[in-house]
Amino acid sequence: MVASVAAHAVPLALMLLLPPKVPERIEPPVVMVTLEPPPVPVPVPPPPPPPDTATKEASSAASAPAPAPPAPVTRVRATAPRRPPPIPPPPEVRPLPAPREPAPAAMVTLGEAELAGATRAGSGLSGGQGGSGSGTGEGNGNGGCDMVQRLQDALRTDPEVRQAVAQAQGIAGAGRTPLVWNGRWVQTQGEEGEGLAGVRQAIALEVAFAPAACKSQRMRGMVLIAFSDARGGPRVALGTGSWRWSDLLNAR
Secondary structure (H helix, E strand, C coil), X not given: CHHHHHHHHHHHHHHHHCCCCCCCCCCCCCCCXXXXXXXXXXXXXXXXXXXXXXXXXXXXXXHCCCCCCCCCCCCCCCCCXXXXXXXXXXXXXXXXXXXXXXXXXXXCEECCCCCCCCECCCCCCCCCCCCCCCCCCECHHHCCCCHHHHHHHHHHCCHHHHHHHXXXXXXXXXXXXXXXXXXXXXCCCXXXXXXXXXXXXXXXXXXXXXXXXXXXXXXXXXXEEECCCCCCCCXXXXXXXXXXXXXXXXXX
C-alpha cells in the first residue's frame, strides 16, 4: 500500500514543482502600406474674349481718369472748453419808492348858502316861475332856451342816473348837494373815472344834441338840477363864474 501511495505522490509532486507552460503568441503577418499625395488639378485658362470686347475694355481702361489720391486726414487735438470769466456782481442799487398817485379828493358838495342864487329849472331865459333861484342865462336873443329844464327832464327819465345821484346824495349828507362840474368834471373818491360817470355822460349827451342856440347860451354861477320835487330830494349842481353849455363838451 505504501508503494501505491508513493507511486501516486511522485507525479503530483512533479506537477506542482514544474512551472506552467505558457502558450505561444501568434503574431499576424505585417502588411506594408505606402501613402501618396492626391493629384494636383491643372488650372484651365479662360477662353480669350472676342476681338471687339477686348478692344472696348482696353479703350475704357485707357480713358478712365486716374483715381484721386485720398484726402489727407487732419487730426484735431481736442481742447477743454474755456470757462467764461466770472461776471462781477452789479453794484448795490437802492430801490426808488414808486410815486404815489394822488388820492382822489373827497366828494365836493355845496351848502344851501352857496346855492342860494343857483339857476333852477323854470328860471331860465323864459323867466318861468318853476324855480326859486335868481341866476339866469344871459342873451335873450337865443329864443329863451331853458337848458336847465331840458337837462332835468332828460336826467329824471334815466334810472341809472337817478340811482347814482341818490347814492351820491347819501354820501354828501342832508343839506349838501354834490358838485359834478366846476370848469372840469370833479373827481370823487371811490368812483371809477372822473366825477359821476353816468351823470357826466348823460349831461354831455344831452348838451351835444341840444340846439346850437342852447349850447352857446352864456351862464353865470351855479345851476341846480333836482331829481325830485320833494323838499330835500337828490340833486346835483354844476357851474362856475362865467361859462357856456358847450364848455361841458370839452371838459376833462
